[in-house]
Amino acid sequence: MNTLIRTKFPLKIIQIALGLIFLGSSFYKILSPPSFAHAIYNYQLAPLWLINPAAIILPWVQFLCGFALLTRIGEKGASLLILLMMISFQIALGSALIRGLNVSCGCFEAGGSPATWLTFSRDTLILLLAAIQFTVIARRPKADEAI
């Protein structure tokens, strides 16, 4: 990990990749909150009162986190949020797969792709990148931050 901290190049790639993924995944949700709310409902995990607030706020959290990683403005807070979101998404996705639900992933577009073990593997990789990103960035000295 120390080598990673010293070697900034791979971290920059990870940071840009995560930034783009989160920006990309926020667009359809921002354009169509009802579709995203429906996707959350289908997972049958969130309390019903939480579905609409989550569908309204979460896409913007994703958008701002993606923006923060790309611009390095508020990147520490964004890294923490991205890690927490990825953990939550993986719990939801894994639980849906274990329960045998035939749901859409709700990742990048409404009904765009099904929730499958392949999706789960892809998101595990993103979670791993988010964990590396967070661990490295949380140790970064304040003087090295953009803001």
Add this chain to the structure above:
Amino acid sequence: MFRQTALIIFLATILGAVRQFAPNGLHWIGKWPTASTSAKEAYGLMARPGDPPFLSLAEAIGAESKKNGIILDARDKNLFKEGHIPGALNLPFYEYDTEASKVLKSVDPQTLMIVYCEGINCELSFFLGRQLEKDGYKNVKIFYGGYPEWKNAGLPIEKG
């Protein structure tokens, strides 16, 4: 770090609230189907304007017994094999591009198409119904109670 986190959530809440004034917004408080909600009521809550119309269990039974139209199961192949409505054809929504031409070969666009999936927690019947209408099929209906409603009514099912 926590200050930045709080700021992002705060900004996201403001942006989300402002977004609600644009078209296709969502109310903060929503009404969602629960286990006790009827299929028809759940359809009313979940359907979008322009979606294929609702079909009740009684109408689905009538269509199945009279062999009126075709019944399409939008779930994946594994769930279809575990059990489906007798005579239903499997057209998994996520395999539409590859399967539709085979399953819908020589089906007249005016044919009644009854689409179902896994009940009120399943969106695939909406996705498939919308896609079929987009592709020119004029008589698509959604049996929203789906396979669970059919099975729970003690009606015969087919496996494999």
